[in-house]
Amino acid sequence: xxxxxxxxxxxxxARHILAGDVIGVPTETxxxxxxxxxxxxxxxxxxxxxxxxxxxxLIVHISTLDQLNKLVTAIPKNAIKLxxxxxxxxxxxxxxxxxxxxxxxxxxxxxxxxxxxNHPLFxxxxxxxxxxxxxxxxxxxxxSPTSAIHVANYFGEKLSFILDGGSCxxxxxxxxxxxxxxxxxxxxxxxxxIEQLEEVVGxxxxxxxxxxxxxxxxxxKKHYSxxxxxxxxxxxxxxxxxxxxxxxxxxxxxxxxxxxGFSKQLILSKxxxxxxxxKNIYAYLHELDQHHLDVILIEPLxxxxxxxxxxxxxxxxxxx
Ligand code: TXA
Ligand code: MG
Numbered sequence: 001x002x003x004x005x006x007x008x009x010x011x012x013x014a015r016h017i018l019a020g021d022v023i024g025v026p027t028e029t030x031x032x033x034x035x036x037x038x039x040x041x042x043x044x045x046x047x048x049x050x051x052x053x054x055x056x057x058l059i060v061h062i063s064t065l066d067q068l069n070k071l072v073t074a075i076p077k078n079a080i081k082l083x084x085x086x087x088x089x090x091x092x093x094x095x096x097x098x099x100x101x102x103x104x105x106x107x108x109x110x111x112x113x114x115x116x117x118n119h120p121l122f123x124x125x126x127x128x129x130x131x132x133x134x135x136x137x138x139x140x141x142x143x144s145p146t147s148a149i150h151v152a153n154y155f156g157e158k159l160s161f162i163l164d165g166g167s168c169x170x171x172x173x174x175x176x177x178x179x180x181x182x183x184x185x186x187x188x189x190x191x192x193x194i195e196q197l198e199e200v201v202g203x204x205x206x207x208x209x210x211x212x213x214x215x216x217x218x219x220x221k222k223h224y225s226x227x228x229x230x231x232x233x234x235x236x237x238x239x240x241x242x243x244x245x246x247x248x249x250x251x252x253x254x255x256x257x258x259x260x261g262f263s264k265q266l267i268l269s270k271x272x273x274x275x276x277x278x279k280n281i282y283a284y285l286h287e288l289d290q291h292h293l294d295v296i297l298i299e300p301l302x303x304x305x306x307x308x309x310x311x312x313x314x315x316x317x318x319x320x
Pocket of ligand 1: 027029030031032033056057058059092094106109111112113117134135136137172173174175176
């Protein structure tokens with residue numbers, strides 16, 4: 001395997017995909033572990049590398065609507081509206097698959113998750129290789145990566161290549177929606193907010209929290225976790241007293257916290273911009289996780305727009 005597999009060379013990335021490798025791919029949301037949807041062995045390797053249960057299906061990434069038509073049997077009207085509004089971008093649609101999409105990608109489900117990502121290098125790659133299946137490039141239940149270095153830290157020489165597309169602009173995963181008789185249902189909150197969706201299709205249903213009716217296994221509660229004990233709390237000052245004399249990591253939305261002992265503090269967005277907070281959240285968790293802290297305390301964000309999506313991730317990272 002290559003010693004330093006991180007590169008911006010799309011042609012080289014394409015050669016790896018066409019040879020049946022799994023490689024790191026950049027998207028505007030988080031990095032993915034990508035393989036050609038037409039190579040069963042490569043897809044199987046994704047699950048092995050991620051230690052991901054094979055019952056948890058993968059998102060298929062495409063670069064054109066023409067490719068979409070070749071993968072699905074029907075596209076509800078609202079799906080077309082949403083695709084027009086948000087693609088290329090951070091919205092994944094669940095649509096009925098045709099026979100060209102194998103069961104090993106959808107875990108035997110009749111629907112395939114599909115999106116056109118908004119990243120120039122990845123789009124260039126997809127134009128050469130055709131559809132690429134890619135889950136987020138983190139081991140199962142760990143924090144998603146938002147830079148090529150994060151991917152290398154997780155998988156090192158197990159990957160022959162990581163396409164370096166810089167740090168991810170959105171910073172949290174795509175929003176996943178499905179359709180019941182054209183009615184839009186949100187299965188995973190993400191980088192496109194509920195408010196943005198509702199501007200295009202009117203009121204949507206949200207089915208993000210109910211574990212007993214998991215459609216999208218990524219909804220499982222324990223997910224996106226740092227190794228360090230992590231507590232999400234509105235009362236950081238009070239929690240700090242509990243952890244006196246310990247090494248504390250603190251992530252707040254806008255404000256600085258006074259603490260006399262050792263702390264490593266990061267502020268998501270001094271100016272209170274939720275998009276900036278989303279871009280920073282995983283990178284901050286990766287960073288704090290490297291400091292051998294006793295605990296990471298995180299303040300939840302205002303529960304609107306992207307704040308709601310970020311809070312969803314934070315509560316899944318919560319160790320209590
Ligand atoms: O932003 C993103 O969506 C990133 C980038 C790489 O595109 N990908 C990503 O993939 O977050 P992953 O595998 O970490 O999360 C995809 C979620 C999983 O929870 C999976 O269960 C769900 O999508 N999913 C995929 N295919 C599905 C299907 N056919 N039916 C229901 N849920 C599906
Ligand atoms: Mg993931």
